[in-house]
């Protein structure tokens with residue numbers, strides 16, 4: 329994919345996040361690999377749904393700006409730590425999806441074995457202890473919990489999803505929020521029925537082979 333196409337995809341993803349209510353105003357930030365030592369990231373400031381492809385900022389994995397007119401996102405450190413640690417990750421999305429973030433406020437990750445899509449597409453989602461947004465403290469906490477996970481909930485803050493592509497990270501963010509809403513509804517009804525261990529094992533095997 330060309331840089332131009334990748335920048336357009338980032339801008340489209342920002343609009344979707346906003347339209348789907350997964351962020352408000354300036355919330356959230358995205359990154360995608362654009363080469364061996366190059367990453368395209370969203371800029372700091374500005375309403376996300378108004379960002380254009382030309383607003384994206386190119387940096388290297390050390391965080392030095394290599395292209396673009398604007399300053400990179402204030403959460404650049406968090407994105408780069410993940411991309412440096414995980415060569416399998418091509419894109420990172422950070423958002424504030426309301427239902428998933430409610431779990432993070434309640435001090436819970438999303439480790440339910442009741443929804444096939446959540447197991448298949450996202451897997452277990454751990455809760456990362458609180459770190460001050462926009463500081464290395466948050467990146468350090470994420471780094472410590474990252475492991476091989478595809479998604480993380482950030483205590484009192486929001487969510488991070490990873491993917492080989494931006495599309496995969498986006499699908500995971502949507503699935504994470506959708507699952508959190510369903511789980512909240514089931515809890516209101518008073519009971520969450522878990523899948524049997526055999527079904528969970530089959531889904532996890534399927535996930536590993538995707």
Ligand SMILES: [Zn+2]
Nearest residue numbers: 356461485486
């Ligand atoms: Zn945030």
